[in-house]
Amino acid sequence: MRPTVHDIAAAAGVSLATVDRVLNQRPGVRHVTREKVESAIREIGYVRDVAAANLAKGRTYSFVFIVPASDNSFMHGLNAEVMAAVARSPVERTDIRTLEVPAFDPAALAAALDTLRDERPAGVALVATDAPEVRDAVDRLVQDGIPVVTVVSDLTGSLRHHYAGVDNIAAGRTAARLLGRFLGGASGDVAVLAGSMLVRDHRERLEGFAAVMAEEFPGLSILPVIEGRDDPDMAHMLVSDALSKRDGIIGVYSLGAGNRGLIRALKEKSVDRALTVIAHELTDHTRIALLDGTIDAILNQDAGHEVRSAIRVLKARADGLSVIDAQERIRLDIFLKDNLP
Amino acid sequence: MRPTVHDIAAAAGVSLATVDRVLNQRPGVRHVTREKVESAIREIGYVRDVAAANLAKGRTYSFVFIVPASDNSFMHGLNAEVMAAVARSPVERTDIRTLEVPAFDPAALAAALDTLRDERPAGVALVATDAPEVRDAVDRLVQDGIPVVTVVSDLTGSLRHHYAGVDNIAAGRTAARLLGRFLGGASGDVAVLAGSMLVRDHRERLEGFAAVMAEEFPGLSILPVIEGRDDPDMAHMLVSDALSKRDGIIGVYSLGAGNRGLIRALKEKSVDRALTVIAHELTDHTRIALLDGTIDAILNQDAGHEVRSAIRVLKARADGLSVIDAQERIRLDIFLKDNLP
DNA sequence: AAAAATTTGATTTACGTACATCAAAAATGG
DNA sequence: CCATTTTTGATGTACGTAAATCAAATTTTT
Structure with a gap:
């Protein structure tokens, strides 16, 4: 059986009231007595029954x-x-x-x-x-x-x-390695879509992503970060624009939320080109995009x-x-x- | 406040004892009374306080x-x-x-x-x-x-x-896609190391793996499964042997436990060739192998x-x-x- | 309608802890 | 050494539920 307050009292040779005073840090206990009780608690290995305590309280x-x-x-x-x-x-x-x-x-x-x-x-x-x-x-x-x-x-x-x-630096690093490996040894540009560089998680993801890219995939170069403010329309416009202007883009990392605009842009532009895409956060939209091949992998926090x-x-x-x-x-x-x- | 047994009694117009009989399925309650109590329970939305109940019991x-x-x-x-x-x-x-x-x-x-x-x-x-x-x-x-x-x-x-x-079919499918993607569009053979095909999880992993391989990576062909009985020495021997004999092997999927032998064999043979390896279960050994690049990804169940x-x-x-x-x-x-x- | 059986009510104790009160004992101050 | 303060003990109630007992009421059987 688990020891109870009574067992402490018996072991320490004091009354229940004193044990209670020690346990609940009530005043009026001499230092020596308090120590006696505390060592008894340790000795018999008492742990408060939280359920009973909460019930009482x-x-x-x-x-x-x-x-x-x-x-x-x-x-x-x-x-x-x-x-x-x-x-x-x-x-x-x-x-x-x-x-x-x-x-x-x-x-x-x-x-x-x-x-x-x-x-x-x-x-x-x-x-x-x-x-x-x-x-x-x-x-x-x-x-x-x-x-x-x-x-x-x-x-x-x-x-x-x-x-x-989650550890967002690790997330960014993981995204980089996945993207790099999925792209095989190919060379080209990688676009990064973020919500805002003012948010810490986004900064950290980018940091991790850039680090692994530089270390391990020198053939891939990261384009200046696109800040879509997690807004679908804005993301759509900016990504469409980037894809039109640079046809060296072979990979995309979307590290923010609000991927609807990104997905729309990808669907429009990727008919004639193969893009490898890693995105964050599993939502209804990203799930569909993953299943239909628009996105290649999703990183998620539950x-x-x-x-x-x-x-x-x-x-x-x-x-x-x-x-x-x-x-x-x-x-x-x-x-x-x-x-x- | 959460309703208690007393509230049920009051709401149903019966005594506490009767409520208790209903709640704990004790005999001696007429059908109509039982129904009365049960509907009162539903109405006031009573849920038993498990902590208190366990304490009492x-x-x-x-x-x-x-x-x-x-x-x-x-x-x-x-x-x-x-x-x-x-x-x-x-x-x-x-x-x-x-x-x-x-x-x-x-x-x-x-x-x-x-x-x-x-x-x-x-x-x-x-x-x-x-x-x-x-x-x-x-x-x-x-x-x-x-x-x-x-x-x-x-x-x-x-x-x-x-x-x-875990869903082992999904695990096998995931392994196949990772391996296929990591290998880019390359063609070649893939070796599979299992513990035993008599174990359900291993069979299921293989099933999922083979399905995705066939559907999506026709350039890769799966060699006959190596059964290492989760034994390091046996796995070492069999894998070494396979790698020596077939130099078309470019990928390995280890779906069982006991990866020590595999890792040893890989280290010996892979000096002169690039192999992409996916293994199951994160252990001290596989962790080190992942970090030193012997293994490319580890699938794990916590x-x-x-x-x-x-x-x-x-x-x-x-x-x-x-x-x-x-x-x-x-x-x-x-x-x-x-x-x- | 009486006897028997069943159902219901009333009440008590217990679980382990918290908290309060009052009395008794011990320590401290002058 | 007495008065005062501090510390300790003894005891009771409460939390929400379980489980038991015994009496009372109700239903069923004869």
């Missing part, structure tokens, strides 16, 4: 999920996953609230984070925008003792406790996993428990035609 | 994990993951016992399964060997009301409740995920709860040099 973890009000398929998917988590939340003794903030607006995000300082939720998850003011706001929350995790996009240099997202992982990590933090690291590692999914879920 | 789920006594890196890894789960088990109110049975021995596995019928554990997970006697033994367990999930290797046609493993998923599914079954399907889908990991964990 009547506790519900109130978490806040901050998502950008962005209008692309990926963010819609992420939102849906958060909503699914909200739907499940009563069963898991969590009470998840979502907060929408304008996308790419550091000031608004920082302001939203600061309001949470008073509210003191049991944890905060956010899709971070990489800016000093956001970093500072996150640090303030952490210093107030509130668990914070970033999702999808990280905030390096901040005090956030955890990042539930939004559902990210959301669930973020919640698990916040919960563990709130309880002072540890997580299974391997379980919380968000993997980079590589999808070809054949292994689609 | 003093319940510990006792699960049995049957693993083959196989001596390859993958099975060692699986075993380690099961052990890690055992270590965590007290915290999760589970009591996991492992049972080792000889590998590839259907009779022994079936016998082991049959002993469990008396023991009546709360759930059984097994790495299935694909044989009628195993299927029958599994069906008997299921018919006795014991939750059963297969791990890594499935048992199609049986009544098992769930399979925690044993840790499989074990944790199996346990989650068994627990949910035991509680009569549903699982999050997307969370329990075991993904096929594709590793290149750049996205290794």
Whole structure:
């Protein structure tokens, strides 16, 4: 049987009340007594029964999920996953609230984070925008003792406790190797379509991509990055334009969201030429494009996993428990035609 | 607030005792009363607080994990993951016992399964060997009301409740496309190294591989499968032999476990020729080979995920709860040099 | 309609922990 | 050494559910 608080009391030779004071860090225990209890806890290997504790506390973890009000398929998917988590939340003794903030607006995000300082939720998850003011706001929350995790996009240099997202440099490197290998030994130009170079994940993907391209595929040269602002029409125009102007393009890497415009442009232009295309994020559109051969591989991060992982990590933090690291590692999914879920 | 049993009682106009009788399927409730309670449950949307219920029951789920006594890196890894789960088990109110049975021995596995019928554990997970006697033994367990999930290797046609493993046909197809694309448009022979064609996962991988090869890469022809019985020395000999005899070989697909022999053979023979190699299962050996360029891509199933998923599914079954399907889908990991964990 | 059987209600205890209260004991200050 | 403060113990209630007991009400059988 698992040891209980009673066993601690017996082992330490103190009363239940004292054990409780130690366990819940209540005042009024002499230093020596506290040590006695703590060593008893270690000796008999007591671990608090979190379920029973939560029952007694009547506790519900109130978490806040901050998502950008962005209008692309990926963010819609992420939102849906958060909503699914909200739907499940009563069963898991969590009470998840979502907060929408304008996308790419550091000031608004920082302001939203600061309001949470008073509210003191049991944890905060956010899709971070990489800016000093956001970093500072996150640090303030952490210093107030509130668990914070970033999702999808990280905030390096901040005090956030955890990042539930993929390694974007590795993603870029992987894309480069796939593209390079798929192109065989061919020489030519590679077009890169990004949302915006102001977003950290996009910068990192490009960085990884460029590094491997330079190291391993000298025959391929990267054209200046096309910034489509994750807007279908804009992407369509810019990509069409690029493909018309440069017929040396043999490969495309789309590292941002909003691939609808890209796909349209590819369909129009690729009738007479063979292009190898790697894109990010599995959505309805990219899935169809992968199946019909317009896209050759899709790199993906599973939004559902990210959301669930973020919640698990916040919960563990709130309880002072540890997580299974391997379980919380968000993997980079590589999808070809054949292994689609 | 979540509704409780008291709320059901009030809503249905019956006593707590009656609610309890209905909830726990105890006898002595008239049909009409039972219906009244059940509709009240639906109306107010009651869901049992599993944590409280388990606390009251003093319940510990006792699960049995049957693993083959196989001596390859993958099975060692699986075993380690099961052990890690055992270590965590007290915290999760589970009591996991492992049972080792000889590998590839259907009779022994079936016998082991049959002993469990008396023991009546709360759930059984097994790495299935694909044989009628195993299927029958599994069906008997299921018919006795014991939750059963297969791990890594499935048992199609049986009544098992769930399979925690990858889609091996998709894995084979993916391997074929990767290999075909990596080889550009080149023509030549492809060698396939398997453990044994008697194992279902290996057969399925080959099936998927051969299908895509035939459909999409007519320039590549698959040589007769080499069966290395997952034995390093045997694999080394057979692969060396094949590489010496046929210098038309430009690609290798290793779909089984035990890649040490393969890697050794490749290192010896590939000094003077360029081979493209796809292998299964990320282990210390394959990881090094991937990094040094001996292997070009590794397909992997995450044993840790499989074990944790199996346990989650068994627990949910035991509680009569549903699982999050997307969370329990075991993904096929594709590793290149750049996205290794 | 009475006897027997079945169904329902009322109540209690338990699970492991949290938290509060009050009394008793011990340590500390002057 | 007494008064005061601090520390400790004893005890009870609560969380939501399970499970048991016994009495009361209802239904079924004869």
